[in-house]
Amino acid sequence: MSAETSLIKARGARIELAQVRKEYADSVAVDDVSLVIEPGEFMTLLGPSGSGKTTTLNIIAGFTAATSGTLTVGGKQMQDLPPHRRDIGMVFQHYALFPHMTVAENVAFPLKQRKVPKARRAEMVEAALETVRLGGYGHRRPRELSGGQQQRVALARAVVYEPSVLLMDEPLGALDKKLRESLQLEIKRVHQEVGSTFVFVTHDQEEALVLSDRIAVFNDGGIQQVGTASELYEKPRSLFVAEFLGESSTVRGRVEPDGDGSCLRVGDRTVRVAGRLPEGSAAAVVVRPEHLRAQPAAEPVAPGANALPARVTQEIYLGSGRKLELALPDGTVLLAREQADRLSGVRHGDEVTVVWDVERGVLLDDPSGTTHPPVSGDRTPVAAAEKSGR
Amino acid sequence: MRTGPARIALWAFSALVGLWLIAPTLVVIPLSFTDKASLVFPPSGWSTRWYANFFSDPRWLDALFSSLQVGALVAVVATVLGTAAAIALTRSGSRWVKGSYGLLLAPMIVPTVVVAIGVYALFLQYNLLGTLLGFVTAHTVLALPFVIIPVTASLRGFDRRLEDAALICGATRWGAIRQVTLPQIAPGVVSGALFAFVTSFDEVVVSLFIQSPYLQTLPVKMFASVTRDTDPTIAAAATLIIVFTTVLVLAATFTTARRNRVR
Numbered sequence: 134m135s136a137e138t139s140l141i142k143a144r145g146a147r148i149e150l151a152q153v154r155k156e157y158a159d160s161v162a163v164d165d166v167s168l169v170i171e172p173g174e175f176m177t178l179l180g181p182s183g184s185g186k187t188t189t190l191n192i193i194a195g196f197t198a199a200t201s202g203t204l205t206v207g208g209k210q211m212q213d214l215p216p217h218r219r220d221i222g223m224v225f226q227h228y229a230l231f232p233h234m235t236v237a238e239n240v241a242f243p244l245k246q247r248k249v250p251k252a253r254r255a256e257m258v259e260a261a262l263e264t265v266r267l268g269g270y271g272h273r274r275p276r277e278l279s280g281g282q283q284q285r286v287a288l289a290r291a292v293v294y295e296p297s298v299l300l301m302d303e304p305l306g307a308l309d310k311k312l313r314e315s316l317q318l319e320i321k322r323v324h325q326e327v328g329s330t331f332v333f334v335t336h337d338q339e340e341a342l343v344l345s346d347r348i349a350v351f352n353d354g355g356i357q358q359v360g361t362a363s364e365l366y367e368k369p370r371s372l373f374v375a376e377f378l379g380e381s382s383t384v385r386g387r388v389e390p391d392g393d394g395s396c397l398r399v400g401d402r403t404v405r406v407a408g409r410l411p412e413g414s415a416a417a418v419v420v421r422p423e424h425l426r427a428q429p430a431a432e433p434v435a436p437g438a439n440a441l442p443a444r445v446t447q448e449i450y451l452g453s454g455r456k457l458e459l460a461l462p463d464g465t466v467l468l469a470r471e472q473a474d475r476l477s478g479v480r481h482g483d484e485v486t487v488v489w490d491v492e493r494g495v496l497l498d499d500p501s502g503t504t505h506p507p508v509s510g511d512r513t514p515v516a517a518a519e520k521s522g523r
Numbered sequence: 524m525r526t527g528p529a530r531i532a533l534w535a536f537s538a539l540v541g542l543w544l545i546a547p548t549l550v551v552i553p554l555s556f557t558d559k560a561s562l563v564f565p566p567s568g569w570s571t572r573w574y575a576n577f578f579s580d581p582r583w584l585d586a587l588f589s590s591l592q593v594g595a596l597v598a599v600v601a602t603v604l605g606t607a608a609a610i611a612l613t614r615s616g617s618r619w620v621k622g623s624y625g626l627l628l629a630p631m632i633v634p635t636v637v638v639a640i641g642v643y644a645l646f647l648q649y650n651l652l653g654t655l656l657g658f659v660t661a662h663t664v665l666a667l668p669f670v671i672i673p674v675t676a677s678l679r680g681f682d683r684r685l686e687d688a689a690l691i692c693g694a695t696r697w698g699a700i701r702q703v704t705l706p707q708i709a710p711g712v713v714s715g716a717l718f719a720f721v722t723s724f725d726e727v728v729v730s731l732f733i734q735s736p737y738l739q740t741l742p743v744k745m746f747a748s749v750t751r752d753t754d755p756t757i758a759a760a761a762t763l764i765i766v767f768t769t770v771l772v773l774a775a776t777f778t779t780a781r782r783n784r785v786r
């Protein structure tokens with residue numbers, strides 16, 4: 134790529150959504166969403182199906198009008214600006230390439246709309262195709278390309294005019310896993326090269342972790358929490374976020390009335406937690422699998438640790454270590470991960486003690502616990518997400 | 524594949540129905556090559572004198588020219604209006620707009636003679652009888668459904684996201700329709716235009732009501748001729764119409780078929 138045609142650009146635009154709401158006749162798709170996306174940031178909207186991610190993106194693009202609330206991009210009010218005047222690029226899930234045009238014509242399309250002179254246009258198209266590693270494919274028709282190549286053309290078409298904002302709605306959703314991973318890296322690289330503000334929609338948490346500067350977790354039309362991947366993983370503010378991002382073990386109970394708000398009654402046991410909630414309220418302690426240990430039942434528990442009796446119901450070898458599924462007496466299944474160099478001796482079927490340091494447990498309000506007794510049974514993150522997504 | 528008596532019987536039956544449908548049309552062709560001055564079937568000898576007669580008689584040529592002129596104008600007007608209507612109909616979420624789809628197709632269902640009487644009454648009042656404007660207006664009403672139906676079908680298969688993509692790339696709404704939507708639905712539009720032309724070209728009933736001695740289309744002239752003089756020139760004219768409309772309809776069908784194959 135020659136220097137003068139490179140796509141390096143100063144900065145992306147800042148996006149501000151304030152109390153944005155979108156109602157349909159029989160439902161609320163987006164419920165009071167407020168979000169500030171910094172210039173040049175890679176923001177991912179993550180959430181289960183139907184949580185309002187696409188609707189939010191379409192409001193930013195201008196395809197959908199919000200029922201109420203305000204949107205500014207680069208400090209400008211967007212409400213009355215049609216999509217073609219917003220200086221925004223977009224990559225769609227199913228590519229949305231123009232089938233009657235060649236790859237080069239597709240990428241040149243936005244430049245043509247902006248009346249860029251023909252010679253300059255050809256240069257910019259070639260540079261954009263180089264950026265997505267498709268130099269020399271300009272004369273082909275979209276249908277003569279693979280899915281991954283088509284999506285790279287769509288990416289080239291979206292960045293060629295250097296929009297200050299780039300929106301992507303599950304751009305990798307239609308591709309297989311391997312291709313998805315290589316394109317993730319490609320998108321990350323393009324983001325660094327063009328410097329636009331990227332807003333990326335996905336319901337794949339791994340993808341969100343790989344790509345994003347920050348992640349906004351959506352559920353039921355609202356934002357549950359915004360933060361970096363590690364903030365969301367280590368300090369989830371709701372049970373939904375804790376269970377949607379990464380693997381987690383959840384112990385449900387009730388805050389002890391006689392404690393100082395930091396003891397949880399779980400069955401006939403008491404668990405101590407670092408946080409505090411009103412006495413008597415339903416709550417849950419979430420512990421990441423790498424912080425849970427299973428030790429033989431006979432072994433003494435170290436001071437400052439919580440302990441619950443359990444049985445090993447599953448032993449899964451991961452190469453780098455192993456994963457244990459541990460069932461509590463009430464049926465709740467917890468996950469513990471052990472590194473290969475620190476394996477405990479416990480085996481499938483053993484009666485064990487589950488142990489974790491008090492400060493490793495995150496105390497969270499348990500919205501399902503106010504009406505239901507502690508939920509038992511297998512709770513994978515996906516099952517939990519679907520349940521809360523309803 | 525199954526063969527046997529049932530299959531053969533089905534073939535024979537289909538062939539008979541087909542013959543029954545096109546026989547009256549096919550009779551006209553030999554009639555136009557007769558050497559006698561009467562419409563007797565089968566002809567006893569052959570000649571092309573009725574074609575010579577057709578092309579040397581200014582009254583027939585005037586009628587042919589009027590038909591071509593009206594047909595071409597109707598094709599343009601009905602295609603523009605019909606395509607615009609089809610786009611609006613598929614875009615709008617309004618129940619009223621959706622309901623007007625039936626209204627636009629009404630000329631296909633309402634008996635033509637009813638339309639003709641209405642048109643006659645209106646045209647009488649506004650002095651449109653026997654005018655080019657009158658013919659084009661009336662025929663456009665009849666031709667609209669034949670544009671709206673294939674264009675709507677094309678639009679159903681068109682991915683709306685392409686238009687969104689064009690908009691976000693900086694195209695205006697009209698620019699997006701012109702550069703992305705229309706090229707994609709072109710086969711439907713072309714077939715609509717051909718059907719609109721044919722609809723106008725062989726329209727008789729409304730034309731009979733709104734004609735004048737100064738402006739007659741070919742079918743009107745033929746109708747007048749068959750009631751006055753039973754001269755085989757009319758068979759020659761009919762054969763010309765058959766050939767012309769068949770070619771156009773085949774072209775329309777072909778563009779539609781090709782679109783389906785491309786998908």
Ligand SMILES: Nc1ncnc2c1ncn2[C@@H]1O[C@H](COP(=O)(O)OP(=O)(O)OP(=O)(O)O)[C@@H](O)[C@H]1O
Nearest residue numbers: 157160161162181182183184185186187188189336
């Ligand atoms: N045009 C519409 N009319 C009515 N309801 C709609 C419309 N578009 C979206 N919705 C509703 O709004 C809610 C949010 O939809 P949205 O498409 O934003 O979800 P999403 O998070 O993008 O989901 P997915 O991951 O499945 O794409 C859904 O309940 C959906 O049914």
Ligand SMILES: [Mg+2]
Nearest residue numbers: 186187188302
């Ligand atoms: Mg979506």
